[in-house]
Amino acid sequence: MLLKDEVGMLQRVPLFSAIEPTKLKLLAFTSDRVSYSAGQILFRQGDEGDAAYVILSGRADILVDSESGPIKVAELEPNSIVGEIAILCNSSRTATVRAASPLEVLRIRKDHFLRLMREFPEMTIEILRVLADRLSHTTADLIDARSAK
Amino acid sequence: MEPSLARYIWTHTKKQQLWILMIVVLSMVPYFMSFDLPKLIVNGPIQGRGFEQPGATQPFMRLHYNLPFIGEVQFFSGFQLDRKETLFALSLVFLLLVVINGLFKFYINTYKGRLGERMLRRIRFDLVDRVLRFPPVYFKRVKSAEVATMVKDEVEPLGGFIGDAFLQPVLLGGQALTAMLFIMIQNVxxxxxxxxxxxxxxxxxxxxxxxxxxxxxxxxxxxxxxxxxxxxxxxxxxxxxxxxxxxxxxxxxxxxxxxxxxxxxxxxxxxxxxxxxxxxxxxxxxxxxxxxxxxxxxxxxxxxxxxxxxxxxxxxxxxxxxxxxxxxxxxxxxxxxxxxxxxxxxxxxxxAPKIGALTIDDPDPMTNPLSAINLSIADDGGATLLNRISLQVKPGETVALVSTATGGAEALAEAFARLNWPDSGRVASGTDDLLELPEAVTGRRMSYASSDVFLFQASLRDNLLYGLKHAPLTSVPYDGAAADQHRWNIHEARRSGNPDLDIHSDWINYASAGATGPHDLFEAVRRVLDAVVLSRDILDLGLRSSADLTRHTELARRIVELRAALRTRLEQEGLSGLVVPFEPGAYNKEATIGQNLLFGAAAGPELADRALAANPYFASVLRQAGLDRTLYEMGLEIAKQAIELFADLPPDHQFFQQLAFMSAEEIPAYETLLQRLKNRPHEAVSENDRAMIVTLSFAYIEPRHRFGLLSDELMSKIVAARSRFYENLPPELQNAVERYDPAKYIAAATVMDNVLFGRVGNNHPDAPDRIRSIVYDILDELGLYAELLDVGLDFNVGSGGRRLTGGQRQKLDVARALLKRPDFLILNRPLSALDQRMQDKVLRNVLEEARRDGHSPAIVWVVTNPAMAMMFDRVIVFDSGQLAEDGTHETLLAGNGIFKELLS
Missing domain, CATH: 1.20.1560.10 (ABC transporter type 1, transmembrane domain)
Incomplete structure (x- = not known):
């Protein structure tokens, strides 16, 4: 997969969808293309968050530790991003991510990501918009869930 | 030192001064003779005085003098020569005098110069010798650069003066007096x-x-x-x-x-x-x-x-x-x-000179206890560091010195190491004052390491073995010209009052490290490095540096075996994808295009980095392989992409580290270049511009940069160009590149590159770490671990050891102290740069290593953390310069004193 295809992929990630292609290209260029084989761990719950991952191809499982061992809580498909919360705020990983099949990802390093946001405010505004959108959805979900009780 | 320069010079050079004076007086004879001669030639044979009659002759070389009181005396009646013969004879005499005068001058100047240089050498040596004997307190006040400039620059003019010191006044004074006398004779x-x-x-x-x-x-x-x-x-x-x-x-x-x-x-x-x-x-x-x-x-x-x-x-x-x-x-x-x-x-x-006198034979072990007797030490400002301390450390005892912030344990350790001299009281070994013992005893039977480490700008090995170099132990055989040179060195050293110790001799005292010679010293070195947990760091240094093949022959000899072992291991662990090996007939996707083309390591500047694209032979190979246009277009594309990506960023932006093709400073130059080359046919581009563009393509790695510029056809062309390049390699480039050969060690590459003989895949996280640990495993299995450690020991530590981290320097200092297996090991907060866990680990290792093979040295350790005291036989606590508590760990813990307070 070439740089320009990666830019296409990034554009399909909601977080990046409204950002200029040239900036996305810079983001892709400065990110690492990493491959994992099935079963390899991308990061573990409790680790310090140092990068976000965009799935380019393959699938990955999100696992959460429990008393009876790890439980799979979700599955990641191409075009999805994972670990972005940990690089925006200095929290540790809230879940483990494991490759479920041979996996190609774009690894966006935390310092690069923050640097880009600082450099290009219009990009930061776009990301804020997406996050605010998510928050309002989550709040709405929460209200629904409460009223359903 | 002699305060009067004249006396200093006279004491050391009186014989030579008198000799040269004599020669100068002697040289006056032909000098004055040559004054009179031109007049003789002109008046005699040229103007014909005395040859008025044809066939007349004159005596030549008649020696007659009009001596006072005796009158005319004739020594030799001379040869009878005619006019022409006299002319030739006198002219030849003139020539002879010219030569003799010249030779005298030559001899005198050389002699004076040598005299001056010898004295300069003597003075400089005397000064440095004094530096070696200064008391420790002196060095707190003096700047090293000032001492250096005194030794080097300030005494320099003395060299030129010394040859003339006595000669000139005698000679010139004589001349002036003569002239004066002459005037007096004419008219009083x-x-x-x-x-x-x-x-x-x-x-x-x-x-x-x-x-x-x-x-x-x-x-x-x-x-x-x-x-x-x-x-x-x-x-x-x-x-x-x-x-x-x-x-x-x-x-x-x-x-x-x-x-x-x-x-x-x-x-x-x-x-x-x-x-x-x-x-x-x-x-x-x-x-x-x-x-x-x-x-x-x-x-x-x-x-x-x-x-x-x-x-x-x-x-x-x-x-x-x-x-x-x-x-x-x-x-x-x-x-x-x-x-x-x-x-x-x-x-x-x-x-005193006898303290530092050269001693070849090793002194007897120090079997007496080391004691401080009523010891008081004040710092430079007069504040008391230790106040009338008396204590005794018995041989074989391990003692932890625990100290509050103003405790003074460090001053005691320094006093034991003779780095701090008592203001009152004394430090004694048995009944002898420690300061009176020769350094041959204290420097060999005791060792000291502190947090304040000094390393010399030399290899790790030299620094580690520095503590063993007390005396020249072997006499080096010299023959031929080297023997003459050696004799001359000794002769000159003695003439200048310098010692004639041979720096090329083997100074390493193997016995004190528990070894018998160079072959088994390494075992001891390895053990102490393991003890201070420094081996891994040195191995890493070894992997990253290129090995000196004259020294590390084993690595080169077994490189094929090593590479094969790595491949097998990677396959066994299912990690073959991690490393893409170099194969002479295949393109390596994980390497740059430049590396794929050259398929070797540049061993000189001709084919390294930017020079590669500009090299005429290399350019001609690209042309023949039909690659010149492709790579040029590829370079243009890369330049465009790079400028598009990076043009908006400030030049100090960290993203530029990701841009392998050009530096931030070069972006504007490439921008204008692109403008200029727009729509210009390939043939019309100048050599220089072409090289500028083509060189960009050489840094390209497809899986990493992902511009999509590499096709199968291009890859096969590059592989073809590779063999073409080596087929006709011109002789002047033979030594500029070392071709990758699966069966050969590449001297110009690092050890790691040699073992890998390939490139680590770009898209595998943690691949470098995994491969490194596998490489260590393999080296250990094949028995090459020691060899690699030895390569790492070649690492130059830089000025003051600054190329090492603070922790590494401190570990090295402790290793150096351990290596000589002392009777008393004094350690003064030696590992303060390390975290507590590592300090504990090294402490345990050091205690064990020091006692290996039945040795039982006394160990005095000023600990940074009172908890470390648990590992020692005895604990001494200092507070405000006083000895506060002294006892075993258990008794102090049971008491209710400072130690317990410090621990909590």
Whole structure:
């Protein structure tokens, strides 16, 4: 997969969808293309968050530790991003991510990501918009869930 | 040191001074003979005097002298020669005299030069010898750069002066006296005038020069202070930048330079003033001759002939006088310099020479207890560090010194190491005062390491073995020219009062490290490095450096085996994808295009980095392979992409680290270049521009940069170009590149690259770490671990060891102290740069290593954390310079004292 295809992929990630292609290209260029084989761990719950991952191809499982061992809580498909919360705020990983099949990802390093946001405010505004959108959805979900009780 | 320079010179060179004086007097004979000869030639054979009759002859080489009281004496009646023969004979004699005079001059100058250089060598050695014997307290006040400049620069002018020190005044004084006598003979009264003026010169000029001496001294002191400050700036450059004080430093240096300028300018002004006066006085004499003498002639009291003779005789006086006065100036100058230096090097409490005397045989072990008796130590400012401490450390005992912030345990450790001298009381080994013991005992039977480590700018190995180099233990066999050189070295060293110890001898005392020679020393080295947990760091250094193949032959010999073992292991672990090996007939996707083309390591500047694309032969290979246009277009594309991506970013942006093709500074240049080359056909582009563009393609790695520029066709073309390149490699490039050969070690590449013989995949996280640990495993399995450690030991630690981290330096210092297996091991907060966990680990290892093979040295360890004291037989607690508690760990813990308080 070439740089320009990666830019296409990034554009399909909601977080990046409204950002200029040239900036996305810079983001892709400065990110690492990493491959994992099935079963390899991308990061573990409790680790310090140092990068976000965009799935380019393959699938990955999100696992959460429990008393009876790890439980799979979700599955990641191409075009999805994972670990972005940990690089925006200095929290540790809230879940483990494991490759479920041979996996190609774009690894966006935390310092690069923050640097880009600082450099290009219009990009930061776009990301804020997406996050605010998510928050309002989550709040709405929460209200629904409460009223359903 | 001898305070008077003249006496110093006379003591060491009187024989030579007398000899050269004799030679100079001897050289006067042909010198004066050659004066008379031209007149003889012109008057005799050329003008024909004495040859008036055809066929007339004259005696040649007739020796006859008109001696006083005896009268005419003839020694030899001479050969009878005619006019032509006489001309040739006399001319040849003239030539002979020219040669003889020249040879005398040559001999005298060489002799004087050598004399001066030998004295300079002696002085410099004496000074450094004193530095080696200064008491420790002296070094708290002196700047190293100032000492260096004294030894190097300030005594330098002495060398030039020493040859003339006695010769010049004797010679010139003699000449001046002769001239004076001559004048006196012509006319006593006019002679008296000359004498009076000379006396005025002799009295007045040195008086005026006193100011010159003062200024000269100031010049020397300010220049020395300047070099001290420059040294300080270099050493403290970090502090300068951290505090934004570079302009303060600039101001300070400028002020100092201003002061030096002022002093020097004053010096010039005064010097030329003195010169002017001197010249004036010299010219005053003829003026008086003309006026007074002329007046006397007119009066008829003096005849003209006498006056002319006096004036004629006078012309020989100013020359020697002037030179004599100049000599005196030089003398005062160097005397001042010498005194200044000697003052600085005259220090009280100099260590006696016998303490540091060379001792070949190892001393007996120190079996007596080490004790402090009523020991008090104050710091430079007079504050008490230790107050009347008495304690005893028995052989074999391990003692932890625990100290509150002002406790003073460190001062005790320094006193045990003789780095801090007692103000009252003493430190003793048995009944002997420790300060009276020769260093051959304390330096071999005791060792010391502290948090304040000094490493020399040399390899890790040299620094580690430094503690074993006490004396030259082998005599090196020399033969042929080397033997002559060696003899000469010894001879000259002795003539200059230097020791003739051979630096090329083997100084390493293997026995004290528990080894028998170079072959098994390494075992001991490895053990101490393991003990301080430094081996892994050194292995890493070894992997990253290129091995010296003259020393590490084993690596090169077994490289094929090593590479095969790595492949097998990677396959077994299912990690073959991690490394893409170099294969002569295949393109390596994980390597750059440049690496794929060259398929070798550049061993010289001709084919390295940017020079590769510009190399004419390489360019011709690309052309023949039909790659020139493709790579040019590829370079253009890369330039476009790079500029598009990076043009908006500020030049110091961290993203530029990701841009392998060009540096931030080059972006504008490439932008204009792209503009210029737009739509221009490939053929019309200049060689230079083409190389600029093509070189971009050489850094391209498809999986990493992902521009989609690499096709299968291009890859096969590149592989074809590779063999073409080596087929016709011109002789001047044979040594500029080492071709990758699966069966050969590449000297120009690092050990890691050699073992990998390929590239680590770009898209595998943690691949480098996994591969490194596999490589260590394999090296261990094949028994090459030691060899790699040895490669790592070649690493140069840099000035003051600054290429190592603080922790590594401290570990190295402890390893060095351990290596010589002492009877008393003194460790003064030796690992303060490490975290507590690592300190505990090293502590445990060191205690174990020190006691290996039944050794039981006493260990005195000033601990950074009271919890560490648990590992020791005995714990001594210091508080405010007093010994507060002393006992085993259990008893102190059971008590309710400071120790318990410190622990909680």
């Amino acid at each position: 009264w006019l002679g008296m005038i000359a004498v009076v003026i000379v006396v005025i010169q002799i009295v007045l000029i040195p008086r005026m020069r006193r100011r010159l001496i003062v200024l000269g001294r100031q010049r020397q002191l300010t220049a020395r202070a300047l070099s001290g400050r420059v040294g300080e700036i270099v050493d403290g450059i970090g502090a300068v930048h951290v505090h934004d004080t570079s302009n303060y430093e600039r101001a300070d240096i400028a002020a100092r330079l201003g002061l030096i300028f002022k002093i020097r300018f004053d010096l010039y002004q005064w010097k030329f003033m003195v010169k002017f006066l001197n010249n004036f006085l010299a010219q005053l004499t003829p003026f008086l001759f003309y006026m007074i003498g002329g007046y006397l002639v007119i009066q008829g009291r003096l005849d003209v002939g006498q006056l002319v003779a006096v004036i004629g005789a006078y012309k020989d006086l100013p020359g020697p006088m002037k030179e004599l006065i100049d000599w005196d100036q030089d003398r005062q100058d160097v005397q001042v310099k010498y005194q200044q230096v000697v003052e600085q090097f005259t220090v009280e409490g100099l260590i």
